[in-house]
Amino acid sequence: MATRPRGYGMTAELARKREKNFDAIVANDTFDWMKSVLVDGGHDSDADSLKLISSSADVIAPLKNGVVLCNLINVIQAGSVKRINTSKMAFKQMENINNFLTACETLGCKKLDLFQTVDLYEGTNPNQVINGIVALGRKAQSYYDGPVLGPAEASENKREFSEEQLRAGEGIIGLQAGSNKGASQAGQNFGKTRAIID
Numbered sequence: 001m002a003t004r005p006r007g008y009g010m011t012a013e014l015a016r017k018r019e020k021n022f023d024a025i026v027a028n029d030t031f032d033w034m035k036s037v038l039v040d041g042g043h044d045s046d047a048d049s050l051k052l053i054s055s056s057a058d059v060i061a062p063l064k065n066g067v068v069l070c071n072l073i074n075v076i077q078a079g080s081v082k083r084i085n086t087s088k089m090a091f092k093q094m095e096n097i098n099n100f101l102t103a104c105e106t107l108g109c110k111k112l113d114l115f116q117t118v119d120l121y122e123g124t125n126p127n128q129v130i131n132g133i134v135a136l137g138r139k140a141q142s143y144y145d146g147p148v149l150g151p152a153e154a155s156e157n158k159r160e161f162s163e164e165q166l167r168a169g170e171g172i173i174g175l176q177a178g179s180n181k182g183a184s185q186a187g188q189n190f191g192k193t194r195a196i197i198d
Contacts, residue, residue, distance in 0.1 A: 019056060022056045027059055027126075030130050030134055030149065033148075037146055046072075067085075073136070101132075107140070138151065141153070
């Protein structure tokens with residue numbers, strides 16, 4: 001692992017802010033879901049590696065090599081990650097994380113919802129790692145019938161209107177345009193009235 005200086009000034013302030021925003025309850029719920037999915041897929045040893053989380057550092061340690069994440073997405077959608085590297089070499093572990101992220105995007109997760117490889121490997125943003133896994137949990141509900149994480153994503157509600165219905169709507173003034181029914185200027189008084197004395 002590359003050793004990065006923790007920094008001073010704004011860098012340290014941002015790191016403190018991220019640590020303050022870390023929610024251990026959400027992280028534990030996420031890990032519980034991951035354990036359930038991994039056990040459902042027969043990866044009991046990976047599920048056992050996910051321990052109770054009390055700080056953001058507890059998120060990074062079990063996920064850093066990317067093997068647990070790759071097995072997780074392969075349970076959700078078989079064959080998502082073709083080859084999982086078990087090497088201890090840094091670039092192989094980062095390749096696992098990258099393969100996981102690519103598979104998430106293939107399933108339909110938005111890139112903005114996911115994390116970057118360095119966020120996990122170097123432990124720079126554990127909050128985003130949890131957010132990315134939660135995004136996968138939402139998307140997984142349309143591919144996987146096992147345990148669920150978070151609310152289901154909304155589905156499209158496409159509506160079809162006939163030509164007659166569309167023409168009927170053209171003659172109606174919407175409420176956003178305002179209405180002048182019942183409007184008058186009676187009773188309006190702005191400022192002091194003009195006194196005309198003869």
